[in-house]
Amino acid sequence: MAQQAYMAETDDGGSGPERPASRFRRLLDGVSRGWRGDRRVWRRGLVLAVCAGLLALVMLAHSRIPNAIGNLGSLTETFLPWLGLFIPVLLVLALVRKSATALIATILPAAVWLNLFGGLLGDKNEPGGDLTVVTHNVNADNPDPSGTARDVAASGADVLALEELKASKVPAYESALASTYKHHAVVGTVGLWSKYPLTDVRSVDIRLGWKRAMRATVTAPAGRVAVYVAHLPSVRVKMEAGFTARQRDKSADALGEAISDERLENIVLLGDLNGTMNDRALNAVTSQMRSTQGAVGSGFGFSWPASFPMARIDQILVKGAEPESSWTLPATASDHLPVAARVKIAAPSD
Structure with missing residues (x-):
């Protein structure tokens, strides 16, 4: 049995198979007639x-x-x-x-x-820059620390910050990263690995009672950079109290004070801040630093949770230095995605 084609009146008064454009026009005309008058x-x-x-x-x-x-x-x-x-x-x-x-x-x-x-929504990444930096919350319960370390090292980062380091797993990260990074320091549960010398390494007090933030000077070919690594306390949603973040907020204020007291002109902050750039609770930090993802980058750069990223709580912020590009890296065995940026180190003003 021959297939019958739907026939519709054409523009010249004849008939023939109805074109898609004609069907769409008829639909719009129907909507218009239904609304007119x-x-x-x-x-x-x-x-x-x-x-x-x-x-x-x-x-x-x-x-x-x-x-x-x-x-x-x-x-x-x-x-x-x-x-x-x-x-x-x-x-x-x-x-x-x-x-x-x-x-x-x-x-x-x-x-x-x-x-x-x-x-x-657009791609604002630019070529160039002096220093590639990466930050990654590796998850204390990471089942494959060596594999995670190799994955982030493969990004080509000059400076790599890791957060939520479990003491028993630090040797695995050190061993996996030793061939790529000649310089490193671990303070509490955060660590910094660098291809360039590290000096003036010290803990940063973010009012927690234990060490989850550090600072070091990275002497890169383009100049010295004060690199801060921080893991601010987690926020919680509780039935009786709602969204609780009091300790996170206090730590953010303390971190902001430390950065404001920094004497070097080029500053880079790497870490899991447990908050987005829209969160007013981070104003002590965000009011004096620029987000690489906001200044450059492509898309929102969501980093958590890794299985279905919904928020960018892992941050790379700069002061003095200029961001050139920003991106997220492929998932590792952690519940966070690593985030990366390339920055241009500003020449000293004096």
């Missing part, structure tokens, strides 16, 4: 319009959301980019409801989201 399109969807306005307000004024109740402000800021997922949902619902008011209102949160994060 219907004053209800402006009265329908008022609830959706209000929701769109509230979404825009939350994104625009996220810094005004109080932390007094369960650190709600910081929680919102941690996952702020993901609020953009509500925009296409509102758009579809507005079309289903045939609401012109809701459609127009949806433009507002879309504009706010693009203003906040649109700059991250």
Whole structure:
């Protein structure tokens, strides 16, 4: 039996197989006829319009959301980019409801989201730079420390920072990295490996009672750089208290004080800060340093959790030095992704 083709009237008055463009035109015409002359399109969807306005307000004024109740402000800021997922949902619902008011209102949160994060969508990486740095929370329970060490060393990093080092596994990292990095230092649960000499290595007090931050001077060919490695305390979501981060916030303030007292002009901070650049709790640090991912990079650079990255809590920040490129590395046996950047060391001002 011959297959019958659907026949439609063509532009010249004849008939023939209906073209895809013609079908799409008919669909638009149908929608237009359904909306034209219907004053209800402006009265329908008022609830959706209000929701769109509230979404825009939350994104625009996220810094005004109080932390007094369960650190709600910081929680919102941690996952702020993901609020953009509500925009296409509102758009579809507005079309289903045939609401012109809701459609127009949806433009507002879309504009706010693009203003906040649109700059991250393009590729701003530039060639060049003097120093390649990598930071990685290796996970204390990492089942393959040697393999993880080899993976991050293969990135070609000149300077490598590792966090959440378990004392019993430090020898495995040292052994795996020895051939690539002639200089290294471990302070508490953080460590720094470098192809260039390390001097003035010391612990940084971030008010924890145990050592999770350090500082060292890296003497690179382009100049001296103060490199800080930090692993700020984890945040927790508790049923009785919500999103709790008081200890993390205190440690961030202490880290910010240490960086502000630094005498070298070129400073690089590597580490797991357990917070995003939108999180106000990190202001003591972020107010004086630039994020490599925000300045350059491609995309959001989410680093945690490695299985489905939802937030960038592993950071590379610079002061004095200029970021040239930023990227994430492939997953290792850790629950975090390694993050990398290449920076240009600024010449001394004196």
